[in-house]
Amino acid sequence: MTSERPSLPVIPILIIVAAGLYVAYLLGRTLVPFLLAFTVAYMVNPLVNAVETRGVRRFHIVLSFYLLAALLLYLLAQHLLPALINGTADLQADMPGYFTKIHNFLSELPRRVAKNVPHAILPMAESFISKTYASCAEQMERLPSYLMGIFPILSLFFLVPFITFFLLLDGPDLTAAIIQACPGRHVERALHLISEIDSSLGNYLRGILIVALAITAASYVGLWALGVEAAAPIALLAGVSSFVPYLGAIMGALVGGTVAAIQFSSLTAGFKVVLLFTAIRLADESFLQPSIARYSVRLHPLIFLFSLMAGGELFGFVGLLFAVPAACVIKSLLQVSWDWYLSEVDWKGTIASPPAIPYT
Amino acid sequence: MQKLTGWLGLAERFLRDPAFEDRRRFLKSLTLFQDLRFTELGHLAQCMHSRVYHEGESLFLQGDVGRALFILKSGKIELSQMEEEGRPRSISIIGPGEFFGEMSILEQLPRSATATAAERSEVLLLYRAQIDSILHYHPRIGVSVMTRLAQLLSARLRRANLALLEKPAS
Numbered sequence: 001m002t003s004e005r006p007s008l009p010v011i012p013i014l015i016i017v018a019a020g021l022y023v024a025y026l027l028g029r030t031l032v033p034f035l036l037a038f039t040v041a042y043m044v045n046p047l048v049n050a051v052e053t054r055g056v057r058r059f060h061i062v063l064s065f066y067l068l069a070a071l072l073l074y075l076l077a078q079h080l081l082p083a084l085i086n087g088t089a090d091l092q093a094d095m096p097g098y099f100t101k102i103h104n105f106l107s108e109l110p111r112r113v114a115k116n117v118p119h120a121i122l123p124m125a126e127s128f129i130s131k132t133y134a135s136c137a138e139q140m141e142r143l144p145s146y147l148m149g150i151f152p153i154l155s156l157f158f159l160v161p162f163i164t165f166f167l168l169l170d171g172p173d174l175t176a177a178i179i180q181a182c183p184g185r186h187v188e189r190a191l192h193l194i195s196e197i198d199s200s201l202g203n204y205l206r207g208i209l210i211v212a213l214a215i216t217a218a219s220y221v222g223l224w225a226l227g228v229e230a231a232a233p234i235a236l237l238a239g240v241s242s243f244v245p246y247l248g249a250i251m252g253a254l255v256g257g258t259v260a261a262i263q264f265s266s267l268t269a270g271f272k273v274v275l276l277f278t279a280i281r282l283a284d285e286s287f288l289q290p291s292i293a294r295y296s297v298r299l300h301p302l303i304f305l306f307s308l309m310a311g312g313e314l315f316g317f318v319g320l321l322f323a324v325p326a327a328c329v330i331k332s333l334l335q336v337s338w339d340w341y342l343s344e345v346d347w348k349g350t351i352a353s354p355p356a357i358p359y360t
Numbered sequence: 361m362q363k364l365t366g367w368l369g370l371a372e373r374f375l376r377d378p379a380f381e382d383r384r385r386f387l388k389s390l391t392l393f394q395d396l397r398f399t400e401l402g403h404l405a406q407c408m409h410s411r412v413y414h415e416g417e418s419l420f421l422q423g424d425v426g427r428a429l430f431i432l433k434s435g436k437i438e439l440s441q442m443e444e445e446g447r448p449r450s451i452s453i454i455g456p457g458e459f460f461g462e463m464s465i466l467e468q469l470p471r472s473a474t475a476t477a478a479e480r481s482e483v484l485l486l487y488r489a490q491i492d493s494i495l496h497y498h499p500r501i502g503v504s505v506m507t508r509l510a511q512l513l514s515a516r517l518r519r520a521n522l523a524l525l526e527k528p529a530s
Contacts, residue, residue, distance in 0.1 A: 053402030055384065057377040179409050179485075184417040184477075187485065188427045191409060195489040 017333070025314060033156055035322055037163035041171060042205050048168055062168045066161070101262055106132075108265075189336070196332040204328050211288055212239045215248050215280060219256070222276040226269070228260045238277070244308075244320045249281035303327060380405060383484075386433060390457060391512065395504045403498055404505075407490040413437075413477035422474045426464030428485045432456055435481025439473045453478065462509060465491055 024031060044065065051061045175194065182190040216239030223231035234256045242248025253274045261270030304324065311323025383405045387393045393404060410433070413419060419430060422442055430437075437454040451473060454460055463469060465488055495502035 049406055052377075052380070053399050053406060055377055055380050055402060056375050060375055176410065179411050184411075184413055184419060185421060185424070187411055188420065188424075188487075191485060191487045192427055192489075195487055199489070199493075 013337075029315075033159040033163055036156065037160045037167055039205055039325075040160060040164045041167035042202060043209055044164070044168060045171060058169060058172070062165060065168075066165065101265060105262060105265055193333070193336045196336050197329055200328045200332050201325055204325060208243055211284060212242045212248070214288055215239045215242045215252075215284065218280045218283070219252050219277070222280065223256060223273070226260065226272055226276065228256060228269075228273065229263055230259060234259065238280075246281075247320075249277045249284075252280070253277035303331075383408070383410075386457075390431065390459070392431075392459060392505060392508045395508065396501060400498065400501045400504075403494065403501060404486075407494060408484045408486050410482060410484055413481050413483060415477055415479050417477045419475035419477065419483065420461070420471050422472065423470045425468055426461055426471050427468060428461060428487045429459060429465050429491075430461045430475070431459040431484040431486070433482040433484055435483075436478040437481055437483070438476050438478045440476065441473050448474065462513070464488060465509065 048058065048061050048065065052058055178194070179187055179190055216235050219238045220231055220235035223234055228234070234252060237255060238248045238252030240248075241251040253276075256273040256277065257270040260273045261267055263269070304327070307323040307327035308320060311319030311321075311326065313319070315322070380402070384398075384401045387401050387405055387408075388396070393401060396404065408431075413435070419437065420426065422440075432454050434456050437460070438450055439452040439454065439460065440448040440450045443449050454475075460475065461471070464471075465486070468488070491502065491505070494505070
């Protein structure tokens with residue numbers, strides 16, 4: 001029987017973590033479908049678990065979920081696809097009109113600016129507008145290549161569900177394998193770590209899903225009330241972008257504001273849309289975030305900002321998406337290491353006060 | 361009718377997970393979980409982690425901060441305490457269906473004994489955070505488990521009191 005108390009193997013842990021981060025950096029985009037699949041599996045897993053408590057085989061549950069999702073997609077495609085095709089055809093037909101509107105709007109702009117801005121600045125404003133127009137035209141020419149660039153992303157639509165299937169099916173076995181591989185005496189700590197990561201990451205992911213749905217719904221209603229065309233795609237764009245903190249409102253305001261300004265040939269209309277997204281952002285901050293953040297990991301705003309910048313710098317857009325969840329995991333690791341240190345070296349737990357009255 | 365019953369039985373056997381059922385049946389046989397219903401036992405079975413310990417492997421050492429309740433499914437676990445001279449003294453042998461480390465569910469204190477597998481043993485672990493989560497999301501299960509735990513601890517305390525009373529004054 002062992003009686004000596006082994007200390008925390010800090011150096012091997014640090015080496016493993018550093019090696020893991022370096023491998024992740026080298027693999028880069030290869031990890032994207034796995035990370036996305038992990039996120040989807042994390043969100044769907046509670047539903048699978050709820051059915052599993054009835055004693056049904058996990059394979060049957062996951063397979064039923066996939067069949068149900070396929071059926072829903074088929075029904076959605078039946079109803080949405082014709083609308084989408086019609087919408088695209090309408091957009092194609094309206095495109096020359098929009099270009100004329102943009103051209104007229106930009107041609108009108110110097111005259112409007114001249115009314116309100118001193119004459120000294122006028123040449124500068126004219127030069128800025130002509131440059132912007134030239135840049136826009138150049139970007140429009142590159143549009144086909146941008147669209148071609150979407151094709152690799154389309155492969156994710158097939159890869160992510162495929163990987164998610166196996167993660168949902170074998171997730172509990174993976175956890176069991178980790179626990180079994182862990183040295184006997186450290187199983188409690190491994191469970192502590194898994195539990196900390198699970199609660200902070202799970203709550204964060206479920207939280208951002210709720211925020212994305214709420215932003216999509218609020219944006220759609222607001223844009224529809226303002227009479228903005230293409231309210232649904234703009235709302236969807238704002239919702240999806242909200243996975244990156246603050247980006248949802250910014251994207252909605254930029255794209256929605258531009259569309260509204262062009263559609264109504266008025267800056268006031270664009271300003272109204274910007275106001276709408278500011279209000280949505282404030283409502284999210286005041287009502288949604290407090291209830292969501294209650295159970296999720298709390299990151300200092302500076303660490304939040306740093307993780308976003310570091311993620312963006314290292315992995316681009318994907319890095320922005322996964323920066324905050326990664327920061328949640330690292331914070332949980334540090335938290336557990338600290339608890340570990342306290343329990344090993346400097347235990348200061350609470351002991352319930354001894355009973356003053358004897359047992360009766 | 362008999363044919364229909366046969367088909368239904370076959371379908372149930374096809375859908376049911378035998379390993380999950382086995383764990384649920386085992387939990388139902390324990391005093392701690394006897395009051396729980398079918399689905400509630402399912403929730404509990406899902407919260408537990410299973411691990412196999414080999415002979416001589418330590419589960420925890422005396423002085424480690426406890427964070428989980430251990431339920432022995434099969435095998436044998438020895439609990440021992442360190443004497444003042446630094447030698448381990450065996451204080452109890454745990455058999456299948458018994459549980460230990462329950463105090464960690466109530467308060468995070470250093471373990472009062474060392475647990476070592478006396479033979480190849482399968483143990484179910486119920487981590488403290490899982491109990492907190494059960495209390496939050498399934499209060500009926502939490503209350504039932506906590507009530508049973510309080511009753512068992514009360515019985516142990518009563519036995520300890522009796523043992524103290526029976527001990528001749530030195």
